Amino acid sequence: IRVAVIDETHNYFKLVHAGRSVICRESLTELTSAIAMSRCDDKRLTHRVLTSAGLNVPQQLPASLEDASANAALLEDLKRVVVKPARGEQGNGISVDVRDAAALRAAIDEARKFCENVLLEEYVRGSDLRIIVIDGKVVAAATRKPPRIQGTGRDSIRELIEKQSRRREAATGGESRIPLDRETERCVEETGFSMDDILPYGDYLTVRKTANLHTGGTIHDVTSKLHPALRKAAVGAAAAIDIPVTGLDFIVPDPTGADYVIIEANERPGLANHEPQPTAERFIDLLFPKTADR
Numbered sequence: 001i002r003v004a005v006i007d008e009t010h011n012y013f014k015l016v017h018a019g020r021s022v023i024c025r026e027s028l029t030e031l032t033s034a035i036a037m038s039r040c041d042d043k044r045l046t047h048r049v050l051t052s053a054g055l056n057v058p059q060q061l062p063a064s065l066e067d068a069s070a071n072a073a074l075l076e077d078l079k080r081v082v083v084k085p086a087r088g089e090q091g092n093g094i095s096v097d098v099r100d101a102a103a104l105r106a107a108i109d110e111a112r113k114f115c116e117n118v119l120l121e122e123y124v125r126g127s128d129l130r131i132i133v134i135d136g137k138v139v140a141a142a143t144r145k146p147p148r149i150q151g152t153g154r155d156s157i158r159e160l161i162e163k164q165s166r167r168r169e170a171a172t173g174g175e176s177r178i179p180l181d182r183e184t185e186r187c188v189e190e191t192g193f194s195m196d197d198i199l200p201y202g203d204y205l206t207v208r209k210t211a212n213l214h215t216g217g218t219i220h221d222v223t224s225k226l227h228p229a230l231r232k233a234a235v236g237a238a239a240a241i242d243i244p245v246t247g248l249d250f251i252v253p254d255p256t257g258a259d260y261v262i263i264e265a266n267e268r269p270g271l272a273n274h275e276p277q278p279t280a281e282r283f284i285d286l287l288f289p290k291t292a293d294r
Helices: 034-041 043-052 068-078 101-112 157-171 182-190 228-241 279-287
Strands: 002-007 012-017 020-025 060-062 081-085 095-098 118-122 127-134 137-145 148-150 204-206 218-221 245-252 261-266
Touching: 034 043, 034 228, 034 261, 043 060, 043 228, 043 261, 068 081, 068 101, 068 118, 081 101, 095 101, 095 182, 101 118, 101 182, 127 228, 127 279, 137 228, 137 279, 148 157, 228 245, 228 261
Parallel strands: none
Antiparallel strands: 002 012, 012 020, 060 118, 081 095, 081 118, 127 137, 127 245, 137 218, 148 204, 245 261
């Protein structure tokens, strides 16, 4: 299979084999329709499509950009919410487990930096689970854990985050780092610490509540442990969206159990993150079926 780089900066390339060519942007290819892509791009639309398919999703409502009291009333009803831009990726603008009105206003303002439309979503406690579906089959599954630091008894929390962020950046070729932003500060402050406090030796502290790889999260393969109900839900979600390659984000109490909600669908999931599962192999099998080992 020949590879022709089209745009290195934006990760566009073309694969050519036996008279067939496919243009890709990472794991997004021309096989994904514009309709399927739009269903993933807008989280409101994703929610509606999955709801119509009978799949479990958290309660979700648009944030009011004019009436703060309406947002506060929803928070009072749900107690804990996730605030996210209706469109966006890589965890940008997302605040998880918001519990008070002041934090809610700040989270909405942060989300609006990435999209004018902001969503308030029911907070569901559990593990962040990414399931990769290619050509209607589950290929890989992994839990993603939020970034955490370990105290040295000497360094401030800010310094520990900077050091951990440098390690994550080096280990992932620059893909993963922990932002020193207001969301990190909020998560630290909720534990009773400030960014300049010294974390006691040996103590662990989770510094963000989102588990995205791009914001410092780590990934742990659970493909062999995945419950059949979660496999079925992932395949059903991919079919409802009508997308050949997708990464579905679940919140689950345990990947070995049947309970779940689906919070997002990604049209351009990172495949290399799931090694040693055969994500790249299945991706190529999809693009060039005649090369597949049947």
